Ligand SMILES: *[C@@H]1O[C@H](CO)[C@@H](O)[C@H](O)[C@H]1NC(C)=O
Ligand SMILES: *[C@@H]1O[C@H](CO)[C@@H](O)[C@H](O)[C@H]1NC(C)=O
């Protein structure tokens with residue numbers, strides 16, 4: 016969706032040049048796709064003018080107005096064209112413009128970039144919306160309750176931290192957002208609870224302290240939102256459910272006995288259970304789209320939300336939104352751009368890596384100042400075995416509330432049950448022949464279409480139950496759904512057995528046992544195939560994703576305005592729902608970030624990110640290396656530094672810090688000039704004659720591309736723990752020699768910094784493939800680990 020739109024947006028060559036001048040990498044992509052599509056219609060553009068400096072918002076607004084009048088030639092046209100003024104936290108405006116107007120504006124002094132507004136998507140695949148319930152949504156399912164409680168106590172449950180979310184809105188009545196016993200709203204809060212349809216300030220409390228909506232960009236792009244067709248609320252109230260889910264994962268209070276249809280049962284918890292929530296509703300349904308399609312989140316609206324959120328006093332952002340490839344460079348990407356201004360103000364920004372894996376280089380939100388979160392499984396499943404007629408038991412998982420009787424039923428492969436003998440193995444709409452499936456259990460293959468959609472096809476064609484078999488590429492990753500008929504989902508190996516059995520048996524039969532909740536599942540975590548992968552497609556010298564966190568079958572609060580499956584005919588309502596995606600992983604990591612923010616209020620966003628990354632786990636609960644759903648060993652392109660480890664993150668020992676200036680030096684190498692960087696940052700800054708290489712940005716991981724012989728990488732660590740001596744150990748990537756000097760670092764006091772060098776030498780070329788390793792500093796008590804990815808040629 017987003018990719019297609021990208022090609023349909025026109026842009027003049029001059030605007031294009033300006034855009035491209037910000038990044039050489041993008042030049043080809045952007046100019047190529049734009050040059051071939053010339054239209055004369057006005058489109059929504061964003062003009063970016065950098066830092067606000069000392070200008071008052073009203074002055075900035077007036078300047079933008081003058082620019083628009085000059086470009087459009089009329090006060091009236093200018094007023095009609097303007098969509099937003101960004102004037103609190105950075106300068107820019109959004110407007111509907113013709114190509115000529117874009118060309119004119121992009122040549123005006125002070126204009127840094129003019130770019131078309133793109134649509135982005137939430138990182139939950141709607142096909143994975145399903146019912147169920149979680150025993151424990153705490154950030155670390157394997158750590159003991161008491162140590163979790165300790166961390167929470169240390170952080171005072173983050174009651175002083177305000178988490179801002181850009182999402183589909185929030186369901187304020189949810190138990191997860193009640194404010195029992197919370198102290199007054201932090202004094203630095205300047206935001207508000209906007210009145211709208213079924214929403215007003217009285218619905219906010221000491222937990223939900225801010226609620227705003229951003230629809231103008233959407234309506235200028237798609238036309239007026241059809242409230243009748245979508246059931247949407249013209250307010251921050253959440254129709255979709257996604258925003259309610261992510262908010263409660265980050266900061267929901269403890270809610271005991273949370274369960275759905277009796278499945279699972281336990282205490283729902285946010286990562287920072289007493290943090291405050293500010294919802295910025297920026298995502299809305301696309302007109303005419305399937306009701307289970309993802310909402311669209313437009314750049315113009317998200318920039319307005321970030322402009323407000325930074326000003327409002329948000330302490331940390333959690334943004335479960337991403338973009339399909341190609342990834343846009345930093346100053347034509349709302350999240351990178353707005354996120355940059357957040358970082359300048361010391362506000363960490365956590366983003367979803369995306370759901371476009373396992374294809375390499377699919378990760379989104381690649382800017383080095385963002386925390387990019389991949390997804391992982393937790394140690395819980397919903398076993399619902401399928402027993403074949405010959406006695407073989409297929410594991411299966413289900414949270415379907417409907418159950419089959421405990422006996423065998425005839426089983427048919429959907430590939431043999433198509434209308435007009437066509438292949439219906441995917442169970443796409445209207446593909447199954449009712450005469451063939453009536454009264455039978457239907458086996459469908461995963462791949463095209465949605466999982467719940469396939470179950471609807473089986474139901475509509477008269478099947479009595481549904482088995483969803485993974486395609487080989489899906490491996491062991493089983494996602495459960497609230498089918499409207501009995502059914503279970505099986506992994507790729509079991510799916511192959513089922514197909515073989517159906518083929519060989521003259522009279523295939525199956526029995527499906529009802530789903531239950533099982534905890535302590537091993538191995539966990541596993542990196543699911545959907546989670547987007549590295550390498551970084553913009554600047555491969557920055558390793559992405561950064562971290563993984565729970566994002567498969569996650570239970571959290573749900574809207575009262577929608578069913579758990581999003582099917583319009585589904586009239587069920589649930590207070591808690593289980594869904595999957597890097598959207599669910601992001602608020603887990605953000606919750607931990609909020610705890611660190613409380614414990615260490617003066618830490619920079621980079622320090623918080625470093626603490627989370629260097630303490631991450633790379634072993635699962637069988638004490639084996641974390642694997643992917645295809646049962647390969649996972650690596651940094653799957654999980655970044657590894658699986659988030661909240662308790663260790665609160666005591667990292669050393670951190671790799673970075674100040675805004677470090678990111679500015681990075682931008683020099685990423686293609687910006689000193690004057691542009693000054694305008695963006697508002698800082699007196701020069702790239703100097705020789706800005707450092709990108710790989711020398713003080714990042715907690717190391718990625719080296721196109722290594723021929725030898726490269727030296729520099730890093731600086733800051734002591735945030737007790738006095739002590741750290742020594743380094745190296746796990747060198749195959750075919751690479753890694754030499755770190757010095758090999759030991761002594762720290763006398765907190766805050767002391769030490770530099771070291773990492774010399775990488777190719778001993779055997781990997782012929783363009785990436786190979787992985789790590790280095791670890793330890794003083795015996797703290798383990799400070801950094802992944803290394805090297806591509807040698
Ligand atoms: C605010 O909204 C609630 C719930 O919709 C409603 O009961 C209440 O009367 C409203 N209050 C005001 C002041 O409009
Ligand atoms: C809005 O949707 C309703 C129901 O689908 C439809 O009848 C109506 O024509 C739509 N309105 C507009 C303005 O498109």
Ligand SMILES: *[C@@H]1O[C@H](CO)[C@@H](O)[C@H](O)[C@H]1NC(C)=O
Pocket residue numbers: 272274277280281
């Ligand atoms: C959930 O667990 C609680 C406490 O163990 C119990 O009282 C409650 O009945 C359970 N609810 C369901 C639906 O199983």
Ligand SMILES: *[C@@H]1O[C@H](CO)[C@@H](O)[C@H](O)[C@H]1NC(C)=O
Pocket residue numbers: 372373461462463486487488489544545
């Ligand atoms: C499952 O496998 C199919 C077929 O290869 C693929 O199209 C689909 O994207 C996979 N889904 C996931 C979530 O990995």
Ligand SMILES: *[C@@H]1O[C@H](CO)[C@@H](O)[C@H](O)[C@H]1NC(C)=O
Pocket residue numbers: 403405406407512513515516519
């Ligand atoms: C049932 O059939 C499948 C497919 O041929 C086979 O893999 C499996 O071993 C059989 N089970 C038993 C118990 O014979």
Ligand SMILES: *[C@@H]1O[C@H](CO)[C@@H](O)[C@H](O)[C@H]1NC(C)=O
Pocket residue numbers: 699700
């Ligand atoms: C900017 O920095 C340079 C070098 O540090 C200095 O010479 C110059 O005076 C500064 N300019 C301003 C406006 O502060």
